[in-house]
Amino acid sequence: MLPAMKPTPDSDGPEAALRVSQDQFIAVWGQMAGAWGISRTMAEVHALLFITGEPLCTDDIMERLDISRGNASMSLRALLDWGIVQRAHKRGDRKEYFEAEQDVWTMFRAIVRERLKREADPLLASLHEIRDMTKPGRVGAAETPELADKIAAHRERLETMTEFFQTVENLGQQFVSPAGKGLQIAASLLGTLSGGGRG
Amino acid sequence: MLPAMKPTPDSDGPEAALRVSQDQFIAVWGQMAGAWGISRTMAEVHALLFITGEPLCTDDIMERLDISRGNASMSLRALLDWGIVQRAHKRGDRKEYFEAEQDVWTMFRAIVRERLKREADPLLASLHEIRDMTKPGRVGAAETPELADKIAAHRERLETMTEFFQTVENLGQQFVSPAGKGLQIAASLLGTLSGGGRG
DNA sequence: CATTGTTTTCAGAAATTACTGAAAACAACT
DNA sequence: AGTTGTTTTCAGTAATTTCTGAAAACAATG
Numbered sequence: 001m002l003p004a005m006k007p008t009p010d011s012d013g014p015e016a017a018l019r020v021s022q023d024q025f026i027a028v029w030g031q032m033a034g035a036w037g038i039s040r041t042m043a044e045v046h047a048l049l050f051i052t053g054e055p056l057c058t059d060d061i062m063e064r065l066d067i068s069r070g071n072a073s074m075s076l077r078a079l080l081d082w083g084i085v086q087r088a089h090k091r092g093d094r095k096e097y098f099e100a101e102q103d104v105w106t107m108f109r110a111i112v113r114e115r116l117k118r119e120a121d122p123l124l125a126s127l128h129e130i131r132d133m134t135k136p137g138r139v140g141a142a143e144t145p146e147l148a149d150k151i152a153a154h155r156e157r158l159e160t161m162t163e164f165f166q167t168v169e170n171l172g173q174q175f176v177s178p179a180g181k182g183l184q185i186a187a188s189l190l191g192t193l194s195g196g197g198r199g
Numbered sequence: 200m201l202p203a204m205k206p207t208p209d210s211d212g213p214e215a216a217l218r219v220s221q222d223q224f225i226a227v228w229g230q231m232a233g234a235w236g237i238s239r240t241m242a243e244v245h246a247l248l249f250i251t252g253e254p255l256c257t258d259d260i261m262e263r264l265d266i267s268r269g270n271a272s273m274s275l276r277a278l279l280d281w282g283i284v285q286r287a288h289k290r291g292d293r294k295e296y297f298e299a300e301q302d303v304w305t306m307f308r309a310i311v312r313e314r315l316k317r318e319a320d321p322l323l324a325s326l327h328e329i330r331d332m333t334k335p336g337r338v339g340a341a342e343t344p345e346l347a348d349k350i351a352a353h354r355e356r357l358e359t360m361t362e363f364f365q366t367v368e369n370l371g372q373q374f375v376s377p378a379g380k381g382l383q384i385a386a387s388l389l390g391t392l393s394g395g396g397r398g
Numbered sequence: 399c400a401t402t403g404t405t406t407t408c409a410g411a412a413a414t415t416a417c418t419g420a421a422a423a424c425a426a427c428t
Numbered sequence: 429a430g431t432t433g434t435t436t437t438c439a440g441t442a443a444t445t446t447c448t449g450a451a452a453a454c455a456a457t458g
Contacts (some may be wrong), residue, residue: 017338018350021329025357028325034236035318037408039416053352058435068418073436094433102356104363119234126227130220139216151217153252157301158224164303186366223403238446255406267448292401293456 025051026065036111038082040093041067042075046084050107055088055097075091083110113176120169126164133156224250225264235310236318237281240266241274245283245299249306254287254296282309312375319368328363330357 033040042063049056056064062072075096079085081119084107088097101107132138134155143149216349228246232239243264248255255263261271275297278284283306287296300306331337333354 002366014338014341014346014350017333018346018353021332021353021357024325024329024332028322028329032322035314037233040418051353051356053356055266069435070419070437071417076419077436096435104359108363115234119231123227125230126223130223130227133220133223134216139213142213147213147217151213154220154250157250157252158220160303164307186370240446268405269407269449270447273447276406295405 007135022048022051037115038078039075041065042070042078045072045075046079047101049098050102053099053102055090055099057095057097059095076180082114084186109176112172116169116172116176120165120172124162124165124169127158127162129154131162134158210227221247221250236263236273236314237277238271240264241277244271244274245278248278248297248299249301252298252301254298256294256296258294260297281313302389311371315371315375319364321370322370323361323364326357326361330354330361333357381398 026044026047029050030040030044033043036043045061046062048064058069058072058076061067061076062069064140065072067075076085079100080099081086083099085098086101088099092095134151139151142151221294225243225246228249229239229243232242235242244260247260248262257268257271257275258265260275263266264271266274275284278297278299279286283300284297285300287298289296333350338350341350
């Protein structure tokens with residue numbers, strides 16, 4: 001380890017402080033990768049683009065995060081898929097540049113939209129299918145009353161669980177749906193239930 | 200591969216159909232493990248306890264899921280930590296039994312509580328720290344107006360992000376907080392914003 | 399306090415996931 | 429159609445996460 005000592009915010013001017021602050025943000029965002037269901041690097045690339053606020057090209061990203069070209073390419077592609085990074089171009093430059101969605105609410109709507117699609121929707125589909133498997137009529141009559149009860153209880157558990165996710169899905173759709181409804185939801189909630197001012 | 204053919208729900212009576220339905224639920228729940236930030240096995244153990252609805256001992260679980268004793272033990276411990284599985288005992292039996300919280304809303308409140316604690320709280324703390332790093336006064340005067348602008352923009356991005364998570368945290372607290380508020384939130388939301396009936 | 403039944407721990411093994419780098423594909427320009 | 433600069437792909441490798449199994453710890457019982 002080189003004698004770098006703990007990054008000292010302003011030991012070398014405001015420029016350095018900015019850099020350190022960016023790096024910390026990138027690190028923190030990287031830690032959260034798990035929570036968004038993406039890889040650490042992908043989160044870091046996104047963090048870099050977001051906190052930098054200006055278009056960067058693949059080489060910028062490779063250098064700043066010290067990752068390979070392949071990794072950078074794949075991460076960017078994935079971020080484009082998630083819809084939270086856009087392509088950008090500079091006149092007279094053949095390279096592609098990338099910039100992150102800067103509106104935080106828009107960004108999280110995109111994330112929720114994607115996670116609903118990838119996780120909630122398939123889950124709900126499976127739950128429906130499984131629930132229907134033990135529908136009365138689809139299974140023969142139980143030999144004992146105890147077994148009949150067990151099956152009924154089982155069906156009810158599935159039913160409750162399915163309803164729960166149906167609710168989650170509906171909430172998610174509300175949040176995601178057109179024209180900034182998401183903000184309204186959160187605001188109205190905090191207003192209605194906690195009695196006024198923001199925490 | 201043995202000639203097991205696709206599990207046929209009712210090819211051998213209601214008992215078998217029940218078993219297959221349970222297994223499918225366990226598999227589906229296992230798939231979702233990533234979304235809850237836990238390991239596949241841990242999710243499967245929970246699924247088994249939930250869908251079974253009755254207390255099981257370590258050996259039951261090992262056998263049914265075909266996992267080692269160590270794995271079962273660690274998974275159960277983690278589920279206890281999350282607060283979605285409780286210990287149970289049977290008279291005249293030395294073994295420990297475990298049962299899953301059966302109320303779905305209670306269960307998800309526990310999950311949200313834990314994720315707030317493990318993810319949102321630390322994130323928010325870090326964001327505050329980073330934001331304060333570039334507070335005016337903590338960094339020296341910028342040499343150029345451009346740099347000053349950059350720093351201001353940077354600070355604003357952090358500010359917005361921090362506020363967003365503050366809101367999330369507040370929402371989460373509401374959901375988690377005493378006495379089933381969580382249900383009210385979701386219900387009132389669906390009612391207020393989507394104009395009536397459940398999807 | 400020895401025995402027996404049970405649970406926990408944890409070093410090493412296995413499985414999974416993420417990353418690299420070089421080759422192939424692509425695209426703009428001549 | 430060739431040259432040059434850029435991006436994508438993917439087989440192999442590296443890093444991380446998860447799991448096993450046997451030993452240690454624990455606890456109830458005689």
